[in-house]
Amino acid sequence: MFKFLFKKEQQIQELISRYLDNLRATQEHFEKAMDCYFDFGLGENCDFLIEQTHKFESRADDFRNEIIEMMYSKVLIPESRGDILRLLESIDLIPTHFETVLFMIQGQKLKVPDFIAPDLRELMRVSLECCDLVTRQVEAYFKKTEDIKPLVTTIDKHESRCDHMEREIVRKIFASDLDPFEKMQLKELVVQMGEISDQADRVSRSVYIINIKRRV
Amino acid sequence: MNSLLGGIFLGWSLGANDAANVFGSAVSSRMLKFWTAAMLAAAFVLVGALVEGQSGIETLQNLTVFTSNQAIVASVAAAVTVTLMTLLGLPVSTSQAVVGAILGVGLLNRQLNFAGLGKVVVCWIGTPVGGIILGIIVYKLLAAIANSMNLNIFQSDILLRLCLIFAGAYGAYALGANNVANVTAVFVGAGMLNVSAAALIGGLSIGLGILTFSRGVMDTVGKKLVRLDPFSALVVVLAHAITVHIYALIGVPVSTSQAVIGAVLGVGIIKGVNTIKRRTLVHIFLAWFITPFVASFFALFLDFATHLRYIPGH
Numbered sequence: 001m002f003k004f005l006f007k008k009e010q011q012i013q014e015l016i017s018r019y020l021d022n023l024r025a026t027q028e029h030f031e032k033a034m035d036c037y038f039d040f041g042l043g044e045n046c047d048f049l050i051e052q053t054h055k056f057e058s059r060a061d062d063f064r065n066e067i068i069e070m071m072y073s074k075v076l077i078p079e080s081r082g083d084i085l086r087l088l089e090s091i092d093l094i095p096t097h098f099e100t101v102l103f104m105i106q107g108q109k110l111k112v113p114d115f116i117a118p119d120l121r122e123l124m125r126v127s128l129e130c131c132d133l134v135t136r137q138v139e140a141y142f143k144k145t146e147d148i149k150p151l152v153t154t155i156d157k158h159e160s161r162c163d164h165m166e167r168e169i170v171r172k173i174f175a176s177d178l179d180p181f182e183k184m185q186l187k188e189l190v191v192q193m194g195e196i197s198d199q200a201d202r203v204s205r206s207v208y209i210i211n212i213k214r215r216v
Numbered sequence: 217m218n219s220l221l222g223g224i225f226l227g228w229s230l231g232a233n234d235a236a237n238v239f240g241s242a243v244s245s246r247m248l249k250f251w252t253a254a255m256l257a258a259a260f261v262l263v264g265a266l267v268e269g270q271s272g273i274e275t276l277q278n279l280t281v282f283t284s285n286q287a288i289v290a291s292v293a294a295a296v297t298v299t300l301m302t303l304l305g306l307p308v309s310t311s312q313a314v315v316g317a318i319l320g321v322g323l324l325n326r327q328l329n330f331a332g333l334g335k336v337v338v339c340w341i342g343t344p345v346g347g348i349i350l351g352i353i354v355y356k357l358l359a360a361i362a363n364s365m366n367l368n369i370f371q372s373d374i375l376l377r378l379c380l381i382f383a384g385a386y387g388a389y390a391l392g393a394n395n396v397a398n399v400t401a402v403f404v405g406a407g408m409l410n411v412s413a414a415a416l417i418g419g420l421s422i423g424l425g426i427l428t429f430s431r432g433v434m435d436t437v438g439k440k441l442v443r444l445d446p447f448s449a450l451v452v453v454l455a456h457a458i459t460v461h462i463y464a465l466i467g468v469p470v471s472t473s474q475a476v477i478g479a480v481l482g483v484g485i486i487k488g489v490n491t492i493k494r495r496t497l498v499h500i501f502l503a504w505f506i507t508p509f510v511a512s513f514f515a516l517f518l519d520f521a522t523h524l525r526y527i528p529g530h
Contacts, residue, residue, distance in 0.1 A: 006370075006374050009370045013370055077247055077373050077377070078446075079445065080369055080373050084369070141368070142368055142369065142370075143368060144366055144367070144368040214369070214372065215363060216355075216359040216447045
């Protein structure tokens with residue numbers, strides 16, 4: 001009935017929804033770029049998908065700035081503004097990690113040896129599952145569509161699994177007879193890929209803390 | 217009209233200081249524009265003074281018998297006390313200053329209504345205690361409602377803002393109903409005003425103080441309140457408003473600041489934290505104790521001074 005009084009709150013809610021849709025789109029393009037890289041190696045198609053991922057990542061920054069600008073025009077109580085701002089900054093690091101992984105592969109012209117390719121694909125799959133869950137969790141927090149606690153537990157389990165896989169892949173790299181420089185490059189790539197699930201876990205915990213903090 | 221200036225000044229300073237207790241948290245956190253808050257507060261103070269202010273006016277005017285001159289002396293003594301205590305940095309209660317000044321005049325007249333005075337003093341003790349109790353009750357009640365509603369961040373923010381506006385308006389109404397007696401009761405006692413005119417002039421002067429000089433105090437006091445958290449700030453505003461309104465119904469002007477301190481302590485008890493520093497509490501207690509005596513002294517001194525006559529040749 002009084003919706004017209006809280007137009008800005010509705011606009012922020014819509015912008016956050018669009019921001020999350022953009023996050024999904026960034027993730028989708030990252031996944032396609034990685035699949036393309038694993039299947040066909042670097043090339044025109046892969047470059048195009050990397051470029052697309054970068055575009056969506058940049059668009060996320062625009063959305064974030066728009067949300068911040070609107071929030072500080074006397075919308076929401078200061079505590080909520082701070083919580084949302086910190087949460088968005090934390091979420092924003094996920095697409096940044098996508099971009100870093102892709103730029104690392106593209107810039108350093110990395111070649112993934114066959115003996116770790118399936119493991120890297122699995123690491124990517126589980127990491128992206130973490131991202132799916134965290135997007136769902138953030139949406140659930142803003143819309144109150146489902147309980148967020150079970151999602152925190154699942155994301156945490158996935159993140160632990162990613163850590164385990166990361167260690168295993170690094171161990172395999174250093175057990176191989178690859179060139180030491182190549183080993184260091186691949187290790188860096190694996191660590192960077194592992195950062196995706198780590199960041200998803202950090203976001204998930206932030207959402208959980210913000211949620212319990214608001215209970216009185 | 218000139219003879220009412222002391223009272224109008226007292227009302228103005230009361231409005232400038234006490235509006236912060238009702239709308240400070242909403243304004244300093246930029247949830248509400250200052251002018252919206254000030255207009256709401258001024259309007260509701262006036263409504264409160266006109267609708268429920270009579271009871272307090274009758275209590276204070278019955279404490280002693282005034283002449284016109286003594287009414288002016290009492291209001292000026294109260295105003296000077298409030299100003300002095302504020303300069304000393306002590307959290308002063310206008311109600312205590314006014315009653316102290318009336319007490320001084322009553323001592324001169326050798327005519328004091330001890331039953332009425334007893335009722336007033338009991339209510340002074342009851343104000344912070346009432347604030348504590350209501351702070352606890354309101355917190356528990358609102359927390360149970362808020363937790364059962366399962367609102368998202370936007371919905372709960374909207375609800376909180378609406379509640380703060382409602383609680384602020386109610387607080388302003390209670391302030392007008394309770395504190396208008398401080399401003400003009402002495403003039404009713406002296407037969408210079410009738411009760412309705414006293415409520416109107418008192419309400420208008422408090423409103424004027426809110427509109428012209430409350431911005432700075434709202435920012436300072438509001439920030440102190442918001443340091444709790446928005447929900448606790450709402451509890452404090454509502455609990456202090458209920459406390460002050462109850463005393464308005466009883467007909468005894470009390471300190472809104474002491475009601476706020478009580479409510480903040482109540483919230484602290486619930487959350488298991490120290491919301492107020494020991495030093496602040498000592499200052500409040502000190503001011504609570506000495507304000508009536510200082511005002512009483514000023515009333516005696518001013519009355520003495522106004523009776524001094526220059527006799528040439530002596």
